Amino acid sequence: MISFLIRRLLASIVLLFVISAITFLLLSAPHTDVGRVLLGQAAEQSLVDAKNAELGLNQPVLVQYLTWLGNALRGDLGSSWFTSENVLSAIGNRIPVTLSLMVGVTLITAVVSFALGIWAGVRRGAADRFVQIIGVVGYALPGFLVTLIMVLVFAVQLRWFPAIGYVDFFTSPAGWLSTVTLPILALSVGSIAGVSQQVRASVIEVMRKDYVRTLRSRGLSPRRIIFRHVLRNASAPALTVLGMQFVGMLGGAVIVEQIFGLPGIGSMTVSYTTRGDIPIIMGLVMFTVIGVVVINLLVDVVVSWLNPKARLA
Amino acid sequence: MSDPIPDSTAAIALAPTARPVTAFRRFLSKPLAVAAAIVLALVVLVAIFAPLLAPFDPGASSLKDAFGPADGTHLLGFDSAGRDVFSRLIWGAQNTMSGAGIALIVALVLGIPTGLIAGYYGRWFDSASSWIVNLVMSLPAMVVLLASRAILGPTVWVLMIVMGVLVAPSFFRLVRGIVGNVRNELYVDAARVSGLRDWRIIGRHVFIVVRAPIIIQVALVAGVAIGLQAGLEFLGISSGDTPTWGAMLNEAFQNIQRAPLLLLWPGLALGLTSASLVLLASGLSDVLGERGAPAARRRKNKNAAPADVVPSTSVPAPETRGALLSIRDLAVSYELADGSDREVVHGINLDIEPGEILGLVGESGSGKSQTAFSILGILPEGGSVSRGSVTIQGTEVIGLAEKKHRELRGTVVAYVPQEPMSNLDPSFTIGDQLAEPLRVRLGLSKQAAKARVLELLQMVEIADPARTFAAYPHEISGGMAQRVLIAGAMSCDPDLLVADEPTTALDVTVQAEVLSLLRRLRADRGIGVLIVTHNLGVVADLCDRVAVMQQGRIVEQGTTEQILVTPEHPYTRQLLGAALDGVDARPEWQPRSTEVSA
Numbered sequence: 043m044i045s046f047l048i049r050r051l052l053a054s055i056v057l058l059f060v061i062s063a064i065t066f067l068l069l070s071a072p073h074t075d076v077g078r079v080l081l082g083q084a085a086e087q088s089l090v091d092a093k094n095a096e097l098g099l100n101q102p103v104l105v106q107y108l109t110w111l112g113n114a115l116r117g118d119l120g121s122s123w124f125t126s127e128n129v130l131s132a133i134g135n136r137i138p139v140t141l142s143l144m145v146g147v148t149l150i151t152a153v154v155s156f157a158l159g160i161w162a163g164v165r166r167g168a169a170d171r172f173v174q175i176i177g178v179v180g181y182a183l184p185g186f187l188v189t190l191i192m193v194l195v196f197a198v199q200l201r202w203f204p205a206i207g208y209v210d211f212f213t214s215p216a217g218w219l220s221t222v223t224l225p226i227l228a229l230s231v232g233s234i235a236g237v238s239q240q241v242r243a244s245v246i247e248v249m250r251k252d253y254v255r256t257l258r259s260r261g262l263s264p265r266r267i268i269f270r271h272v273l274r275n276a277s278a279p280a281l282t283v284l285g286m287q288f289v290g291m292l293g294g295a296v297i298v299e300q301i302f303g304l305p306g307i308g309s310m311t312v313s314y315t316t317r318g319d320i321p322i323i324m325g326l327v328m329f330t331v332i333g334v335v336v337i338n339l340l341v342d343v344v345v346s347w348l349n350p351k352a353r354l355a
Numbered sequence: 356m357s358d359p360i361p362d363s364t365a366a367i368a369l370a371p372t373a374r375p376v377t378a379f380r381r382f383l384s385k386p387l388a389v390a391a392a393i394v395l396a397l398v399v400l401v402a403i404f405a406p407l408l409a410p411f412d413p414g415a416s417s418l419k420d421a422f423g424p425a426d427g428t429h430l431l432g433f434d435s436a437g438r439d440v441f442s443r444l445i446w447g448a449q450n451t452m453s454g455a456g457i458a459l460i461v462a463l464v465l466g467i468p469t470g471l472i473a474g475y476y477g478r479w480f481d482s483a484s485s486w487i488v489n490l491v492m493s494l495p496a497m498v499v500l501l502a503s504r505a506i507l508g509p510t511v512w513v514l515m516i517v518m519g520v521l522v523a524p525s526f527f528r529l530v531r532g533i534v535g536n537v538r539n540e541l542y543v544d545a546a547r548v549s550g551l552r553d554w555r556i557i558g559r560h561v562f563i564v565v566r567a568p569i570i571i572q573v574a575l576v577a578g579v580a581i582g583l584q585a586g587l588e589f590l591g592i593s594s595g596d597t598p599t600w601g602a603m604l605n606e607a608f609q610n611i612q613r614a615p616l617l618l619l620w621p622g623l624a625l626g627l628t629s630a631s632l633v634l635l636a637s638g639l640s641d642v643l644g645e646r647g648a649p650a651a652r653r654r655k656n657k658n659a660a661p662a663d664v665v666p667s668t669s670v671p672a673p674e675t676r677g678a679l680l681s682i683r684d685l686a687v688s689y690e691l692a693d694g695s696d697r698e699v700v701h702g703i704n705l706d707i708e709p710g711e712i713l714g715l716v717g718e719s720g721s722g723k724s725q726t727a728f729s730i731l732g733i734l735p736e737g738g739s740v741s742r743g744s745v746t747i748q749g750t751e752v753i754g755l756a757e758k759k760h761r762e763l764r765g766t767v768v769a770y771v772p773q774e775p776m777s778n779l780d781p782s783f784t785i786g787d788q789l790a791e792p793l794r795v796r797l798g799l800s801k802q803a804a805k806a807r808v809l810e811l812l813q814m815v816e817i818a819d820p821a822r823t824f825a826a827y828p829h830e831i832s833g834g835m836a837q838r839v840l841i842a843g844a845m846s847c848d849p850d851l852l853v854a855d856e857p858t859t860a861l862d863v864t865v866q867a868e869v870l871s872l873l874r875r876l877r878a879d880r881g882i883g884v885l886i887v888t889h890n891l892g893v894v895a896d897l898c899d900r901v902a903v904m905q906q907g908r909i910v911e912q913g914t915t916e917q918i919l920v921t922p923e924h925p926y927t928r929q930l931l932g933a934a935l936d937g938v939d940a941r942p943e944w945q946p947r948s949t950e951v952s953a
Binding site (some may be wrong): 056058060063065069071095166179181182183184185186187190191193194198199205212248249250251252253255256257258259260262263266268271272275280286289290292293294296297301311312316317318323326327328332334335340348349350351 | 490493494495496498499501503504505549578581582583585586590592604608611612613618621625626628629632633634637643675728730733735736761762763764765769770772774777778779780781782785791792795796825829837840843844846847897
């Protein structure tokens with residue numbers, strides 16, 4: 043287990059290096075005159091040159107990257123070119139918003155998907171068709187379209203929730219809840235569609251296993267067989283899909299935060315990438331990749347705990 | 356034996372020849388998929404002929420018409436800049452579809468050849484490409500696309516190429532997985548041995564297998580690409596005025612309070628197109644992927660009793676019913692996909708007295724296991740007892756409430772399955788699985804259950820009970836697993852053991868040990884045993900009486916000696932003939948006969 047974790051961590055660190063290098067080199071490729079953009083067309087060339095030198099842009103790209111990397115390893119991701127905001131604190135301020143969305147979506151997805159998937163897989167018949175239709179509809183509609191429909195119905199027409207804005211949890215828990223409910227529900231639709239189908243398929247597969255019949259032959263109750271044996275064996279593939287959904291959720295969060303005006307990582311990505319603010323973009327990419335790596339690692343650990351055959355060695 | 360339709364593999368082997376016609380016909384029988392295909396065809400036509408169809412210039416705005424209502428020439432009214440919504444919708448189809456098309460082509464060009472090579476040749480290319488694919492898949496597409504926009508500028512077409520790269524892994528993984536499996540198939544080996552070149556093998560044998568999954572995946576990925584592309588446009592990253600559905604949604608969303616109806620048309624267009632792609636994919640996968648239909652048709656043909664069965668010689672039911680187990684006129688049916696029933700067991704009679712071992716012999720698919728499952732009430736999905744009576748110690752179990760029947764299982768009648776490894780839950784230790792019924796059924800404490808399990812493991816002659824107790828199923832051998840299953844069946848002290856081919860999966864020495872174990876259990880505890888087998892060696896070795904089953908009927912029944920020495924039914928003679936290498940029946944019966952594989 044420990045050696046597996048160490049190997050995975052090393053592989054993840056290599057991944058982070060590779061992605062940071064590629065991203066940095068690609069971002070530097072267009073060669074825009076950042077100093078000129080910052081100071082405006084009227085500024086004197088000497089001032090522009092000084093600005094570029096201050097940002098280290100007069101050096102070769104490789105040197106720029108190594109400088110960035112050296113600082114990053116010491117925990118310094120630099121400052122935004124355009125707002126001089128410290129990258130780490132800018133991201134740190136916005137992460138709680140995105141994280142609360144992610145946690146909410148993951149919890150709702152897990153609970154609803156398992157409930158639906160088990161119901162469909164055990165009952166079959168009409169229940170099964172119903173869940174499959176949910177799956178097709180949820181998968182077929184682009185996430186942001188679902189979000190728009192929800193805004194239109196629940197925020198604009200019914201006015202149950204605010205259409206836009208964010209209240210910090212510590213300022214007002216009720217206000218926080220009312221501002222994150224719609225975004226979380228909107229993001230959950232797609233992931234529920236995906237995960238519930240996987241749960242359903244694995245439940246059906248496990249229900250047909252020989253050992254389930256043997257467990258029945260020993261006089262165990264269906265409830266016990268489903269919740270102790272079938273669920274445990276069906277969980278591993280479902281959790282893997284849930285982990286994959288997380289990557290998609292990060293993308294979904296970009297649009298959802300933009301639509302609801304939530305000050306999270308997603309809306310930050312939209313506003314800063316349009317300006318080509320390399321320090322901020324690098325910070326954002328690093329954070330998202332770290333998030334994905336951590337989730338994948340968590341999924342691997344839980345799956346190996348569930349499935350002794352795949353116990354990590 | 357868990358499969359009630361043993362000949363479905365034969366049907367699959369026959370299927371490809373008849374496929375093209377039936378696949379298309381089956382597709383036509385799916386109304387949703389056909390509707391989806393029509394919608395998509397319409398959208399594509401609109402996209403192609405947009406310049407002819409659009410009544411106005413999609414970019415022409417007149418501010419005085421902003422938010423103007425629909426009229427005779429402007430079918431859907433005006434947007435916030437006074438542009439014709441209908442014309443923008445039509446041009447939007449073209450821009451949206453071609454954007455998704457570019458992404459799709461890039462993904463196909465990148466994903467399929469690399470997947471083929473990685474799956475077919477493996478080695479370093481496989482490791483390297485799989486590593487890259489995992490890297491790409493761990494990147495959130497939307498974030499990468501936004502970052503790419505910062506690098507490459509706001510040109511939609513360039514971003515679509517990036518998107519193609521991002522979705523290419525889904526094709527790579529699909530193709531690589533299938534090809535990896537196909538590569539080791541015998542017919543590919545045969546082609547290789549017969550000297551065909553690799554590219555010809557890929558073209559002839561491998562590509563045919565991946566064709567259908569790729570078509571399905573294309574529809575799914577197209578849906579994803581359209582959604583992503585519209586999402587990007589919605590975020591307002593495109594270069595201004597190009598009319599796309601996503602950009603129209605963005606524009607409508609900004610005016611959601613003032614004119615919520617503007618969301619409707621682009622939303623509807625996007626939703627319908629996207630949903631059609633998914634429905635088409637699911638319809639196609641039903642038609643191309645699932646081979647249920649030909650198998651069902653084949654099953655129906657088998658309903659007619661073949662000529663070599665002689666139903667009239669079915670053994671008449673004895674007057675007195677067996678004290679431990681008695682089966683009268685038992686019939687088992689399976690519901691087919693088309694709603695009709697197919698009977699697999701056609702009214703059989705069996706009796707077992709306490710302490711008696713009855714062998715139920717017959718070839719695969721003759722209904723032996725279905726009979727065993729009916730006694731236990733554990734028929735697979737779709738199967739049911741359609742008539743007859745089964746009594747266990749005088750209790751009628753057909754029509755008995757499931758809960759009452761459950762109470763008999765384990766404590767009165769227990770089951771030893773055929774395949775040892777697949778009958779243990781891989782997620783729990785042996786000890787855990789064996790203790791569970793003891794705790795649930797008999798209400799033993801944790802310690803008492805553990806002590807009893809160790810005792811049971813000792814009883815089935817497992818050398819190191821404590822170690823086996825803590826082991827997971829994959830950590831023990833097949834022979835051990837079969838002993839564990841016998842221990843599991845014996846755990847709640849049943850009176851009747853139903854053993855479904857308990858030795859088939861084991862090697863010969865272990866077989867003999869398991870048989871002697873069963874014999875000892877009978878001697879020590881006086882249990883009755885119904886042993887299902889196709890192995891006449893097992894019968895000769897173990898059974899007091901034998902029933903011979905053929906295609907759902909019992910054709911002959913008697914003492915082991917009678918059946919082996921003076922078989923009457925032609926089928927029994929045939930079975931013995933197969934066992935004894937062409938000799939009709941052995942003149943001198945010897946208890947330990949050779950093995951049969953019928």
